Amino acid sequence: MLLTIENVFGGYGNGDVLKGISCNADYGDVLCLLGPNGCGKTTLFRMMLGTLPVTDGKIAIDGKNIHDFTTKALANMIAYIPQYHSPVFAYTVLDVVIMGRASHFSAFETPKEPDREAAFSALEKVNALHLANKKYTSLSGGQRQLVLIARAICQSAKIFIMDEPAANLDYANHQLLMNVISGLARQGYCIIMSTHSPEHPFSVGTKVLLMKTGKVVGFGTPKEVITSETLQSVYDIEMDVITAHDRYGCERTICLPVNNS
Numbered sequence: 001m002l003l004t005i006e007n008v009f010g011g012y013g014n015g016d017v018l019k020g021i022s023c024n025a026d027y028g029d030v031l032c033l034l035g036p037n038g039c040g041k042t043t044l045f046r047m048m049l050g051t052l053p054v055t056d057g058k059i060a061i062d063g064k065n066i067h068d069f070t071t072k073a074l075a076n077m078i079a080y081i082p083q084y085h086s087p088v089f090a091y092t093v094l095d096v097v098i099m100g101r102a103s104h105f106s107a108f109e110t111p112k113e114p115d116r117e118a119a120f121s122a123l124e125k126v127n128a129l130h131l132a133n134k135k136y137t138s139l140s141g142g143q144r145q146l147v148l149i150a151r152a153i154c155q156s157a158k159i160f161i162m163d164e165p166a167a168n169l170d171y172a173n174h175q176l177l178m179n180v181i182s183g184l185a186r187q188g189y190c191i192i193m194s195t196h197s198p199e200h201p202f203s204v205g206t207k208v209l210l211m212k213t214g215k216v217v218g219f220g221t222p223k224e225v226i227t228s229e230t231l232q233s234v235y236d237i238e239m240d241v242i243t244a245h246d247r248y249g250c251e252r253t254i255c256l257p258v259n260n261s
C-alpha cells in the first residue's frame with residue numbers, strides 16, 4: 001500500500017484535533033476526505049506533508065514512516081496542490097511548472113533542458129501545453145489549477161494532495177478538473193482530495209474517508225460509506241442518495257437534501 005494512515009492523533013497544542021484516524025490509498029486511488037467545516041481534513045493534510053507532528057499513530061509511505069523521510073525525499077513522493085496560489089511576480093506558466101523540479105536541484109543550480117522537457121510533458125498531461133508561455137497571473141482559476149497539477153507532476157511526486165480542488169470553479173472547469181483527476185488516477189497517481197460535495201466520491205473517488213469532529217465515521221468505497229444514514233449523522237440533514245443512469249448508461253449518484261417542509 002502506497003499511503004497508510006494508522007490510528008493518527010494530533011493537533012495544535014491544546015488538545016487533539018484528530019482522534020484516531022485510519023485510512024489508506026494506493027497507486028491509482030482517488031481518496032476523498034469528506035466532512036463538515038473544522039472536522040480536521042486540512043489538519044490531516046498537514047500531517048501527511050510533515051508540517052504538523054503526529055502525536056500518536058503513524059503515517060507511512062510504502063511502509064516507511066514519513067518522519068524517517070528527509071524533506072527532499074518526502075517532496076519527491078508527495079505534492080501539495082493549493083486552491084489559491086498568487087505569486088508576487090508574473091512568472092510564465094513554464095517557469096511555475098519548472099519550480100516543481102526544485103527538490104531535484106542542488107543549491108544555486110539552474111533548470112536545464114531535461115527540466116524544461118519535464119515541464120512541457122507535465123503540461124501536456126493536463127492538456128495545458130498551449131498555456132506554456134502565458135503569464136501565470138493572467139490565467140483563470142481553472143487554468144491555474146491545471147498548471148499547479150502540472151507542477152506537481154513535474155515534481156515527480158506519486159501522491160497529490162488537493163485541498164478542495166473544485167472550490168471556486170465554474171461548472172465546465174469543475175467537470176474538466178474532475179476528468180483530469182480521474183485521468184491522473186488512471187495513469188497510476190494517488191490523489192487525496194478534500195471536498196464538501198458528497199457526490200465527488202461517487203464521480204471520481206475510489207475511496208472515501210467520512211469524518212466528523214476529528215474521528216472516522218466511515219472509510220471504504222463511496223457506496224459502502226455514503227448513505228442517507230451516514231450523511232444525516234455527519235451533517236444533521238435528511239438526505240437521499242439516489243443512483244440513476246445517464247443517457248450513455250453510465251451509473252451516476254446524486255445526494256439530495258430531502259424536502260420535508
Ligand SMILES: Nc1ncnc2c1ncn2[C@@H]1O[C@H](COP(=O)(O)OP(=O)(O)OP(=O)(O)O)[C@@H](O)[C@H]1O
Binds near residue numbers: 038
Ligand atoms: N493553526 C491552527 N491553530 C489552532 N487550531 C487550528 C489551526 N488550524 C486549524 N485549527 C483547528 O483545527 C480544527 C480542524 O481544522 P481543519 O482546518 O483541519 O478543518 P477542515 O476539515 O479542513 O475544515 P474546512 O472544511 O473548513 O476547511 C478546527 O477546530 C480549527 O479551528
